[in-house]
Amino acid sequence: MNSSSTRLYNFQFICLPRSRSIKPSLPVPAGSRLTLPSLERPAAHCRANRHRPLPEAKGCRGRRKSRGASLSARADLHGRQEVLKWNGWGYNDSKFTFNKKGQAEFTGKRYKLSGMVLPALREWMEKTFGASLDHKTTSRASLTLSEVPEAVVNEGFLQDIIAAGISYSQDAEDRVFRAHGHCLHEMFALREGMFKRVPDIIVWPACHEDVVRIVALACKHNVCVIPFGGGTSVSNALECPEEERRTIVSLDTSQMNRILWIDEKNLTAHVESGITGQDLEKRLNEFGYCTGHEPDSMEFSTLGGWVATRASGMKKNIYGNIEDLVVHLKVVTPKGIVEKSCQGPRMSTGPDIYHFIMGSEGTLGVVTEVTIKIRPVPEYQKYGSVVFPNFERGVACLREVARQRCAPASIRLMDNAQFQFGHALKPQVASIFTSFLDGLKKFYITKFKGFDPNQLCVATLLFEGDREKVLQHEKQVYDIAAKFGGLAAGEDNGQRGYMLTFVIAYLRDLGMDYYLIGESFETSVPWDRVLDLCRNVKERIARECKERGVQFPPFSTCRVTQTYDAGACVYFYFAFNYRGISDPVHVYEEIEFAAREEILANGGSLSHHHGVGKLRKQWLKDSISDVGIGMLTSVKNFVDPDNIFGNRNLL
Amino acid sequence: MMARPMGSLHFQKDYRSKKREVFEDILEERRQSSDLHYAMKCYTPVLYKNLTPCKPSAIKAAVLTSDQLQYVMKQISLESGDPLEVIQEQAAEILDEMGHNLHMGAIRLFALSLCKIFKKLFRKVCVNEEGIQRLTQVIQEHPVVLLPSHRSYIDFLMMSYILYTYDLALPVIAAGMDFMSMRIVGELLRMSGAFFMRRTFRGNKLYWAVFAEYVKTILRNGYAPVEFFVEGQRSRPCKTLNPKFGLLNVVMEPFFKGEVYDTYLVPISISYERILEESLYAYELLGVPKPKESTSGLIKARRILNDNFGSIHVHFGQPMSLRSLASGRIHRSQYNLIPRHLPHRPSEEMQSFVCDVAHEVELHQISNMVLSPGVLIAAILLQNLPAINYSVLVDQTLSVKDLTESFGGSLDWPDSMPSCRVVQSSIELHSNFINTVDGQVTLLEYEQTGDPNKELIFKSAVSVLMCASYRNQMVNLYVRPALVVLACKISQSLKKVIEYIQWPLRKSGYHLGTDTSYEIFKLFQFLRSVFTKEFIFFPGFEEKDFEEGCFLLTKCGILHLTSHEIIMNEKGASAALFLSRMFQPFLESYQLACIYLAMDVCETFTEKQYVSGLRNFIAHRILAGVTKCYEALSSDIQKNTLASFVQMGTVKKVKSYPVNKDSHPFFHPHLGFLENGKTRVFFIYQEDCKYQISHLCKFLKYRYTDKNIPTPPIGFLENGKIHVFLFSKTNLNTNFQAFNIFCF
Numbered sequence A: 001m002n003s004s005s006t007r008l009y010n011f012q013f014i015c016l017p018r019s020r021s022i023k024p025s026l027p028v029p030a031g032s033r034l035t036l037p038s039l040e041r042p043a044a045h046c047r048a049n050r051h052r053p054l055p056e057a058k059g060c061r062g063r064r065k066s067r068g069a070s071l072s073a074r075a076d077l078h079g080r081q082e083v084l085k086w087n088g089w090g091y092n093d094s095k096f097t098f099n100k101k102g103q104a105e106f107t108g109k110r111y112k113l114s115g116m117v118l119p120a121l122r123e124w125m126e127k128t129f130g131a132s133l134d135h136k137t138t139s140r141a142s143l144t145l146s147e148v149p150e151a152v153v154n155e156g157f158l159q160d161i162i163a164a165g166i167s168y169s170q171d172a173e174d175r176v177f178r179a180h181g182h183c184l185h186e187m188f189a190l191r192e193g194m195f196k197r198v199p200d201i202i203v204w205p206a207c208h209e210d211v212v213r214i215v216a217l218a219c220k221h222n223v224c225v226i227p228f229g230g231g232t233s234v235s236n237a238l239e240c241p242e243e244e245r246r247t248i249v250s251l252d253t254s255q256m257n258r259i260l261w262i263d264e265k266n267l268t269a270h271v272e273s274g275i276t277g278q279d280l281e282k283r284l285n286e287f288g289y290c291t292g293h294e295p296d297s298m299e300f301s302t303l304g305g306w307v308a309t310r311a312s313g314m315k316k317n318i319y320g321n322i323e324d325l326v327v328h329l330k331v332v333t334p335k336g337i338v339e340k341s342c343q344g345p346r347m348s349t350g351p352d353i354y355h356f357i358m359g360s361e362g363t364l365g366v367v368t369e370v371t372i373k374i375r376p377v378p379e380y381q382k383y384g385s386v387v388f389p390n391f392e393r394g395v396a397c398l399r400e401v402a403r404q405r406c407a408p409a410s411i412r413l414m415d416n417a418q419f420q421f422g423h424a425l426k427p428q429v430a431s432i433f434t435s436f437l438d439g440l441k442k443f444y445i446t447k448f449k450g451f452d453p454n455q456l457c458v459a460t461l462l463f464e465g466d467r468e469k470v471l472q473h474e475k476q477v478y479d480i481a482a483k484f485g486g487l488a489a490g491e492d493n494g495q496r497g498y499m500l501t502f503v504i505a506y507l508r509d510l511g512m513d514y515y516l517i518g519e520s521f522e523t524s525v526p527w528d529r530v531l532d533l534c535r536n537v538k539e540r541i542a543r544e545c546k547e548r549g550v551q552f553p554p555f556s557t558c559r560v561t562q563t564y565d566a567g568a569c570v571y572f573y574f575a576f577n578y579r580g581i582s583d584p585v586h587v588y589e590e591i592e593f594a595a596r597e598e599i600l601a602n603g604g605s606l607s608h609h610h611g612v613g614k615l616r617k618q619w620l621k622d623s624i625s626d627v628g629i630g631m632l633t634s635v636k637n638f639v640d641p642d643n644i645f646g647n648r649n650l651l
Numbered sequence B: 001m002m003a004r005p006m007g008s009l010h011f012q013k014d015y016r017s018k019k020r021e022v023f024e025d026i027l028e029e030r031r032q033s034s035d036l037h038y039a040m041k042c043y044t045p046v047l048y049k050n051l052t053p054c055k056p057s058a059i060k061a062a063v064l065t066s067d068q069l070q071y072v073m074k075q076i077s078l079e080s081g082d083p084l085e086v087i088q089e090q091a092a093e094i095l096d097e098m099g100h101n102l103h104m105g106a107i108r109l110f111a112l113s114l115c116k117i118f119k120k121l122f123r124k125v126c127v128n129e130e131g132i133q134r135l136t137q138v139i140q141e142h143p144v145v146l147l148p149s150h151r152s153y154i155d156f157l158m159m160s161y162i163l164y165t166y167d168l169a170l171p172v173i174a175a176g177m178d179f180m181s182m183r184i185v186g187e188l189l190r191m192s193g194a195f196f197m198r199r200t201f202r203g204n205k206l207y208w209a210v211f212a213e214y215v216k217t218i219l220r221n222g223y224a225p226v227e228f229f230v231e232g233q234r235s236r237p238c239k240t241l242n243p244k245f246g247l248l249n250v251v252m253e254p255f256f257k258g259e260v261y262d263t264y265l266v267p268i269s270i271s272y273e274r275i276l277e278e279s280l281y282a283y284e285l286l287g288v289p290k291p292k293e294s295t296s297g298l299i300k301a302r303r304i305l306n307d308n309f310g311s312i313h314v315h316f317g318q319p320m321s322l323r324s325l326a327s328g329r330i331h332r333s334q335y336n337l338i339p340r341h342l343p344h345r346p347s348e349e350m351q352s353f354v355c356d357v358a359h360e361v362e363l364h365q366i367s368n369m370v371l372s373p374g375v376l377i378a379a380i381l382l383q384n385l386p387a388i389n390y391s392v393l394v395d396q397t398l399s400v401k402d403l404t405e406s407f408g409g410s411l412d413w414p415d416s417m418p419s420c421r422v423v424q425s426s427i428e429l430h431s432n433f434i435n436t437v438d439g440q441v442t443l444l445e446y447e448q449t450g451d452p453n454k455e456l457i458f459k460s461a462v463s464v465l466m467c468a469s470y471r472n473q474m475v476n477l478y479v480r481p482a483l484v485v486l487a488c489k490i491s492q493s494l495k496k497v498i499e500y501i502q503w504p505l506r507k508s509g510y511h512l513g514t515d516t517s518y519e520i521f522k523l524f525q526f527l528r529s530v531f532t533k534e535f536i537f538f539p540g541f542e543e544k545d546f547e548e549g550c551f552l553l554t555k556c557g558i559l560h561l562t563s564h565e566i567i568m569n570e571k572g573a574s575a576a577l578f579l580s581r582m583f584q585p586f587l588e589s590y591q592l593a594c595i596y597l598a599m600d601v602c603e604t605f606t607e608k609q610y611v612s613g614l615r616n617f618i619a620h621r622i623l624a625g626v627t628k629c630y631e632a633l634s635s636d637i638q639k640n641t642l643a644s645f646v647q648m649g650t651v652k653k654v655k656s657y658p659v660n661k662d663s664h665p666f667f668h669p670h671l672g673f674l675e676n677g678k679t680r681v682f683f684i685y686q687e688d689c690k691y692q693i694s695h696l697c698k699f700l701k702y703r704y705t706d707k708n709i710p711t712p713p714i715g716f717l718e719n720g721k722i723h724v725f726l727f728s729k730t731n732l733n734t735n736f737q738a739f740n741i742f743c744f
């Protein structure tokens, strides 16, 4: 493996110089330095890893079992739980609040928006949702441990895990932390309810061999294993099946986060599956590389999670989606290890077995190591934005860009409601936030009267490559845009748009404090149906809300986030004010259900990248045919006859 | 029976608006203020919320450049070898020919002249304003399709006039092409939004493509409400015609292909106290070609202007959401796998859906029709030819009025007036065919003395058909209870016949068990299936129709139900008689058609030949004094009989493929003889039918006594021609046994 063409890097934890930073808005996770292992040790020696429990650590584990688990011990060992919210999105220190003056602000220091006041947000919330600062709900302050379901202990398994020297925990907080992803009802359960079923024990394998051992033990003792990556799932994939009577083991991959080698000749890197997106990029950057795979959740989601869900990154136009990036996979299943014997870039060897794994959503085994393509960090990056008179023209432009196959690294088109929403997030002061609308107003009055502020929509662009090519490319795209009535609207607006994607996820928590609940969902659809689908889904949501007694019209908006030769990915945000509704989560779910039906009826897919999980299972059969289900079932039955990987996703 | 997820379709009464709606006379205001002022009023109709405003020319351009039409044009060009440009030119011409135009000036002129004309012609034009309010709302939310009943050319003039009056967008109307030749009127109509469709363009692929795309483009844009007639044409017999599906398919497509969020269908019932075209229709039904509409003809029609046509009621029904109708029934995703611009045949599922919706629309139309006293009088008079005593007529009209109301019909009955005045003024209104002489009410020109000849028969027939066209306005309201009554009567006479000839029950296969209600239901089912083309039944809802019939009859005390039996009450006898006699002409017409068919059994014929042959046959029978069923001369009924025979498999429509040998043999299963060993009797409850039955049977007997006759003679095939089906050998014997019953 360690041939002459492969160089092993000794990773030092150096922050990239600001100037080189591709995504300046990306924060450095506080806990990451503690948990990043060094690559000095070859993988085979991982048993000597300091994360392996030392005798003292064993003692520590013994304590953890008893009620008084020491927080610091856990933080040392497992990091992220300490810096992340237990009942919401993202870092503890970053959140939207209303200050004493009643103005919204975003706390913390991690993001560009951090520490800024957003004067328009409050009014937007009031106007859009009829929300009011006087009507507040509050989450419980901390987990009520007594409500956490009792752990089902499989003594034999536990003893074997201890004997194998694998880190584990039975602590209630640890268990609840891994009992969910980020669906609305899951957040609700954390804030004011409880899950019916949570994992009974967490294990932290430190390397591939640990996983092999854990899976063998799981088979031996017939316990259920649920792999847990970044926990960002939005498809109920992590939810523990209520009816599962066996012990549920949450296999947390976070300790498997090393880059094992980088192969510059072939531009690949071999990486453990538990690494998060931001760590992966940061550390590859240090050596002048990147994967370019940037899902919006990349701060927290993991390489293994991407493979397991068939994730898609914002810059797929240049780098490809996860299925384009994966060169080799190593997967531990109850039947043994699945992998291919070489790293040929393409093979005709029957159906691609990796495609059983990509999108398997933790139902077949654990992805432990991935060889992934890497690229040199681009020399130059440029943001951009275009305003269109209306959404129709915008979509037509994106379609043309796709036809000419000249899509920039990223191109996203927001509808009018989202454009207005973007405005609500305008901070009080900041150079890059020079008022867009103000500039635009001038535009209107002078040249471009006829753009209706209630119709216009914006596309944000991100170009990458060498400088000259980027500039050339930029011109090409703006020329096309001009044909569809699009006007260049500046780099700042573009950059702001991308920055916001990381912050928007935090907004839901603020909303939930004020009776606003919401969620996003996505689909992919052929070009000719994009407009119809967007219109009908939005309309359906509005009508379903009305029928269910939602008093204010909902916020339902969409954007086209990806372009393909034959279609596009469309992403919806949907939120509403639930005051006066007794069971908001249920109402929300009914509406999301209706919206998904509408999507399917309009030729959209069940999912472009979020996956099926348990949330969309009921439609899978219609989506892939009975025989298709049969094919998946027979693979599952062969690979995992005892349903060890029993999270019950997909099938 | 499989439950259809079509919601709570139970009874006819469900179609009706829950409470009686109030009608406003819109002419009243016009009689009091200036017409010119009205025509010049500020006209700012409410618009569809997603409308992108555009001119008719932009619509036309959109049609011509649409993927759909482009595709078809390329297809045609490939098939025909004509260059694409030529086809495109043709398409543009077609579009110009049918396309509408919209000129405010024309609309105002149009409004002005219509209001003058209407004031002359009609006493009142009444509109349910609640319906208008509902319409106003949906027009803003969704593309809307207006579906009025069609009894007269006045229909679409009236529709546009009303919409203008209420400040609603003028509809774009898919109207028949005959108007094109009426220069001025045609152009005026066009400029106020009508567009035209050739009556027949079957097989003209380009025409259809242009037309369909035009309609869809208008709907997608929400440019204006689209209006057309589910009945397809003006109903000459003034009885709701069986629906046509082509246009309905077209207007539904944008919804099913996801191009619009929803589409609303609005059933509209237009009821005339007196129909402008009444005599014209009678001639047409008797096979006299109708005079081509022309403007000069219309001017001649000025004479009409001095006539009184009573009042009109226009009821705007509950708008029906296509989305709700289709929910759970049609998966829009079935269109996911083919590019949406490709033409395709609607799936079977879709066809049955469209068929159901069409029926639902018509049932709504029917239940919201407003019946005038003249309708009741016509019905009574037809049962009492040649004459009825005036005061008896008044009495009967009153009891039919009660009956109609308890069946849920809406009547326009001036309660403030004494009933004899009501009857009197109705008779006056219809004085062109009803006559009062010496206290006897008669039908004008009916069976005048003299040697019976074809001409006299013809004259009588005109009167009868005119009169029938009024009665026909109520038959669909009455058909369910009436068929139950008929079924009861048939069951009774069957019992008698079987007792009389002591036919071993087992052998006959006819089980007159204790459960007569089941037997009656089976007979009802049979009658209903015979008459599916004649009356409007919701497809498949046999049990519900039966239940409804029984329910209404019980409600009126005409019959009562025990656990196994349906019993006719003595005191309901006269009402029952009225019901059965109302449908007697239909029964008889179908019988006559059967006999005719049996006599002509080996022929292959076209519909035209069938109609003229049958007409001659019936005329002869009338001449011979065997029947008095003038209504059987109506080409409408004749065509329906044929359609019914086809549907029942008695007659088969043949294109260029061979007759399917496994299909139903002649007279199997429904026309009165055997089905699965069970006797089906259809004709024998009335005394005067005996002859026909036995005649028919004798005829058949004569023909088929010789068992050596090889399997039935013939089955000629020719394009588009209809073949009569033949006896199958296997059924020959059993058929015989059945005939024997009646050939005593």
Ligand SMILES: Cc1cc2nc3c(=O)[nH]c(=O)nc-3n(C[C@H](O)[C@H](O)[C@H](O)COP(=O)(O)OP(=O)(O)OC[C@H]3O[C@@H](n4cnc5c(N)ncnc54)[C@H](O)[C@@H]3O)c2cc1C
Binding pocket: A181, A182, A226, A227, A228, A229, A230, A231, A232, A233, A234, A237, A238, A253, A273, A274, A294, A295, A296, A297, A300, A301, A302, A303, A304, A305, A306, A307, A308, A309, A310, A311, A312, A313, A314, A361, A362, A363, A365, A366, A367, A368, A505, A609, A610, A611, A647, A649
């Ligand atoms: C704010 C936000 C933005 C998002 N944006 C994007 C986006 O842009 N693009 C995108 O594709 N998705 C996006 N997602 C969805 C989510 O981030 C992806 O599905 C991601 O791939 C999940 O990775 P994870 O590591 O968090 O996996 P988890 O959520 O922990 O797990 C997801 C599923 O994968 C299984 N799994 C995890 N790791 C492994 C493994 N090593 N082996 C086997 N199975 C495993 C789990 O059992 C589970 O079924 C977003 C989610 C949020 C909340």
